[in-house]
Amino acid sequence: MPDTRELTYDPADLWELTLDDLEALEVGAGILGTGGGGNPYQGKLLTREAMKAGHKMTILSTDKIADDALCMSIGGIGAPVVGTERIREGREGLRCLQGMEELTGRKMDAIVCEEIGGANSMNPLVTAALGGLPVLDCDGMGRAFPEMQMTTFSIYGHSSTPSVMCDLHGNRVVFQHAVTEVFHERMARACVVAQGGAAMLATAPMPASFVRQNAIPQSYTKAIRLGRAVLDARRNGDDPVATVCALEGGRHVFTGKITDLKRHLRGGFAVGDLELGGFDGFQGQTASIAIQNEFLIFRREGEVEVTVPDLIIVLDVDTGYPITTEMLRYGQRIAVLAVPCHDLLRSARALDVVGPAAFGYPEIPFAPLAPLGQAA
Amino acid sequence: MPDTRELTYDPADLWELTLDDLEALEVGAGILGTGGGGNPYQGKLLTREAMKAGHKMTILSTDKIADDALCMSIGGIGAPVVGTERIREGREGLRCLQGMEELTGRKMDAIVCEEIGGANSMNPLVTAALGGLPVLDCDGMGRAFPEMQMTTFSIYGHSSTPSVMCDLHGNRVVFQHAVTEVFHERMARACVVAQGGAAMLATAPMPASFVRQNAIPQSYTKAIRLGRAVLDARRNGDDPVATVCALEGGRHVFTGKITDLKRHLRGGFAVGDLELGGFDGFQGQTASIAIQNEFLIFRREGEVEVTVPDLIIVLDVDTGYPITTEMLRYGQRIAVLAVPCHDLLRSARALDVVGPAAFGYPEIPFAPLAPLGQAA
Structure with a gap:
């Protein structure tokens, strides 16, 4: 579709991440993952590859984007142990973004992190970088949780369907409507097992005003600061x-x-x-x-x-x-x-x-x- | 969407089923079900209710429809034993039809039976009757099979995605793209288990010319004749x-x-x-x-x-x-x-x-x- 959107933020407000920031994020997100969220080391490798290929990874404060900007949250779904044995193909998240834009007929303005803990801190960065979008400085958990309905977005009233799930094989599933958030989780979870245990899933877009009010704030700032402090201490x-x-x-x-x-x-x-x-x-x-x-x-x-x-x-x-x-x-x-x-x-x-x-x-x-x- | 389609067949060619035909179909489809395809008795009850509510059930020969008419095949998915214990809500198939028309932006012209064996002989009749469409006199199996890729449509080259799956709760899942027919089956099967074990699934529409060439012919004619013969013998x-x-x-x-x-x-x-x-x-x-x-x-x-x-x-x-x-x-x-x-x-x-x-x-x-x- 033609890219007719107007910019919903000032590019001067973007914070561009460095390779050094990714190293710190790996450690910080690993700590906040409380054991889960996928292995951040492998997430970092994919992120680093994308950065080396010239894709910019930028973070934007939730205060610096227009209220009605469309924000799509994304994360990996599956068992972390599968992620360590089967490397992702790398463009699953981008296919989710494209799928969501086709489905809604609208361009997304920013990417939101479902879960700052573990590899799911890295996944939105790759998707956003390949799609030329910023990632908002927040997330839906402030840690990692095992199930999708456990985001502050779902908890505080956002319906996560229609959602788009893409795996490394090229399968694309749209959960068009789920009667409850838990049903969405159950159906997607069953489906990801059939896909081999790991996929990316993007949930229905939210206006930035909703994200600002209901997300855990400053997740990337905090995770990178935490990681850097631990690396320095070491x-x-x-x-x-x-x-x-x-x-x-x-x-x-x-x-x-x-x-x-x-x-x-x-x-x-x-x-x-x-x-x-x-x-x-x-x-x-x-x-x-x-x-x-x-x-x-x-x-x-x-x-x-x-x-x-x-x-x-x-x-x-x-x-x-x-x-x-x-x-x-x-x-x-x-x-x-x-x-x-x-x-x-x-x-x-x-x-x-x-x-x-x-x-x-x-x-x-x-x-x-x-x-x-x-x-x- | 506005119903702007032209009729792709002559209404004079429609064969309208009677309650008596349904009784015969129950027996014939049960025999052809080779043990599966869902219990035809319960399928018949739903069909009879729809017929009593004034919905016409019509069968059309595959020779009597325009080559480019859009035909959507539909069937129940799940374990038959669940079907005997949990009665369907009745409009799952209609929601699949509506979902497919929204998804493709096109009106369907006819319904095709995935599987003549068992309750899946009845399911397309209910969907078609509620949607005001005929069912073609053919099917994709000539019997019953346990998996979706086992239709002559899939076997002879039709890609069954995008498909739409609706359950009795109101959940709607779109399998937008599956890299293989078997992947489609696996994902849908996993998902239906999460939905409680039974749902209706409509597969990507086919032109009537493809159906004519690749379907098992005259399935309804044969199943009803078989059932009637057995009832007569008894x-x-x-x-x-x-x-x-x-x-x-x-x-x-x-x-x-x-x-x-x-x-x-x-x-x-x-x-x-x-x-x-x-x-x-x-x-x-x-x-x-x-x-x-x-x-x-x-x-x-x-x-x-x-x-x-x-x-x-x-x-x-x-x-x-x-x-x-x-x-x-x-x-x-x-x-x-x-x-x-x-x-x-x-x-x-x-x-x-x-x-x-x-x-x-x-x-x-x-x-x-x-x-x-x-x-x-």
Whole structure:
């Protein structure tokens, strides 16, 4: 279709990312991924290739775009473990963008990140760069979650259909109408399993005014700053765990060795459990973490201590690198951090969708983690 | 959209079905369903309701429509056993038709039956009646098959995407492009499981010239004639088994009691095995039938005797009623008939898609059943 749109933002407001920013984003998004969202290393490789091929990756503040600008959110869908074994073709997201523009008969103005955690921080950058669009500095989760209805967009009233899903083979599916957000998730999830376990999915466009009000703000700014701080700490011999806690208002809840690991694919998800035996300040203690793509529930001596939607972050105790659920191995030495989630995820409306009960733990109430320095 | 189409056929050529025709079709389609295609009794109830509400059901010969008329094939997708427990809402097919007309921006001229066997003989009648269109006197299988790529349309080169799938909840999915027919089947099948196990699916429209050349001809005429003959035989105290064999060029291969039955749902299909102990002329013999929604392989004393795509038909030995796979019960007394399939299903191209190997029996060659009175 002819590109007749007027620019809905001032190009002078665009922040162009560098290769160095991508390195920092890899680390920051990995940490915010709370174990999921896809492996950010592989996401970075695709992003770097696109950047090297001359495609600009630009970030735009949600304050700097017209209210009625059309924003399309996009993310990878599938089990992270598939992403590590099957490399994407690279233009799945662009095909989603083209498909959405054909479907709606309208040009999109900006791309929105579904999920800042993991590879899904990188996927919108590739799509936007290939499509010549900016990515807004925000996201729909402020972390990673395993299911599509778990965005602040869906939680606060956006209907994510019609959506467009494209895989590496060239299949294109349009979820024209779903009666609920959960039905959309179920149908897309079943379909992605049939496609081999990984695809890109773009949801129905939103006006920028809606995004501004309902997205987790400044996600790229924060993730890149976090990643850079950890890289600096590593370089300077400082403690990356303390660095993350200080920046994110979190706390260091455990250090231990993985003594048991159950993990398998079920219905397109990586689900399982992780057992830990403590050392350093946690000698003699045991802990466990329940997994559904992300780290969901942290228990110490069998007692629940941290729950989703607060962030449970696992770092390699020696290198400070974030460890995604598919990279977990028996015997790994890890630090476990807990970080309070954004207030948009703590409303009653949000907890219905992303609280422990939504993940099959109706007996566990959400006890919000207090910020650093305050009692829980 | 405004209905600006010109009529592509002469209304005088339409054959309007009666309630009596539906009764005969139920029996005939049940027999041709070879155990699958959905329970025709429930299909008939929906058809009868629509007819009683004043909707005309008309059949049109494929010779009596313009070459370039747009024909949309439609059928139910899902496991038959779900269809017996969850009644359809009734307008799923109409929503598919409306969805296809929106998608293509063109009005359809006629409806085509994907599968004459089972309830899928009835589904196109309901859709066409509600949409004010005729159903062509043909189908894509001449029987029932468990998967969508197993139509003569797909086999002989029609790409079935873009397709539209609608469920009773109101979900609508468009398979915009599938790289292969099998991918289309896999994605739609996965999706229908997420929708609860049953939906209607309309495939990309075909010109009437293509349908005329590649469809199994006169399916409704034949199914209604077959059903009427069986009903007459029953009424007159004649042998329904002999009646079917005589009309369809088949043979009576076994009479026995079901001595064992394994059947379960796997990936949206009813799969299993049936063991038989013979009586009457088959006293002392054993036989078995392998099932995947339909009856696939008939073995006598462990030796393969009849295979898909030839028709393996199971009738109640006392009443002559066809028995679908989900109605099978331990202890039932059944007659097994074998009927040669249409030549369009016997080409090398067709056997790649509907021969024993396509169902997971690469070691079983297709040995075409000879017509009645000839040696095998």
